[in-house]
Amino acid sequence: KQEVTQIPAALSVPEGENLVLNCSFTDSAIYNLQWFRQDPGKGLTSLLLIQSSQREQTSGRLNASLDKSSGRSTLYIAASQPGDSATYLCAVKVQGAQKLVFGQGTRLTINP
Amino acid sequence: GAGVSQSPSNKVTEKGKDVELRCDPISGHTALYWYRQSLGQGLEFLIYFQGNSAPDKSGLPSDRFSAERTGGSVSTLTIQRTQQEDSAVYLCASSSDRASSYNEQFFGPGTRLTVL
Numbered sequence: 001k002q003e004v005t006q007i008p009a010a011l012s013v014p015e016g017e018n019l020v021l022n023c024s025f026t027d028s029a030i031y032n033l034q035w036f037r038q039d040p041g042k043g044l045t046s047l048l049l050i051q052s053s054q055r056e057q058t059s060g061r062l063n064a065s066l067d068k069s070s071g072r073s074t075l076y077i078a079a080s081q082p083g084d085s086a087t088y089l090c091a092v093k094v095q096g097a098q099k100l101v102f103g104q105g106t107r108l109t110i111n112p
Numbered sequence: 113g114a115g116v117s118q119s120p121s122n123k124v125t126e127k128g129k130d131v132e133l134r135c136d137p138i139s140g141h142t143a144l145y146w147y148r149q150s151l152g153q154g155l156e157f158l159i160y161f162q163g164n165s166a167p168d169k170s171g172l173p174s175d176r177f178s179a180e181r182t183g184g185s186v187s188t189l190t191i192q193r194t195q196q197e198d199s200a201v202y203l204c205a206s207s208s209d210r211a212s213s214y215n216e217q218f219f220g221p222g223t224r225l226t227v228l
Contacts, residue, residue, distance in 0.1 A: 100147075104154045
């Protein structure tokens with residue numbers, strides 16, 4: 001059974017810092033991995049999707065990496081801003097299945 | 113519409129009543145998913161539709177939960193005889209079958225269900 005873990009559960013940093021969020025998964029047989037952002041009381045916004053054959057994806061100040069063999073992904077946020085404050089969720093799509101398996105999320109606070 | 117829409121945004125009901133939650137996927141998306149997000153359990157998969165059929169219902173927690181999809185578009189999730197433990201945010205997502213999409217899932221804003 002695929003399990004996804006995100007560490008830390010919460011993170012608070014001052015504005016302008018670069019930061020890394022971590023995601024690990026137990027079964028390396030994945031089809032892809034998605035990073036999402038969730039604002040309080042809102043749905044999920046897809047940030048980045050990494051295919052199992054890829055090592056990283058970039059969008060603006062965000063960079064996500066994938067090491068499938070070790071079961072790890074990181075989301076790097078450069079030059080953090082208060083507007084980046086949200087919960088960040090990692091989810092994997094297992095090969096042969098359609099559902100996403102989610103981590104518990106990292107609640108990020110960027111202090112002005 | 114441009115994104116996935118869900119209605120109602122909030123639903124308060126009494127224990128024992130039936131509720132229906134609606135999802136409108138992104139136009140042209142053939143795959144549709146329902147998830148549930150609760151404080152204790154995080155985000156959990158409920159059911160997956162490909163067109164009007166549901167090849168994966170493995171996440172439905174009990175036979176009080178059912179879902180259907182008509183015309184390959186709108187889906188309705190029905191919870192019968194609601195219980196307090198059904199209180200959660202119910203999220204719907206859709207994805208395209210095009211190879212270039214890599215089955216990226218796009219989520220709606222959710223329906224917050226409160227069972228009193």
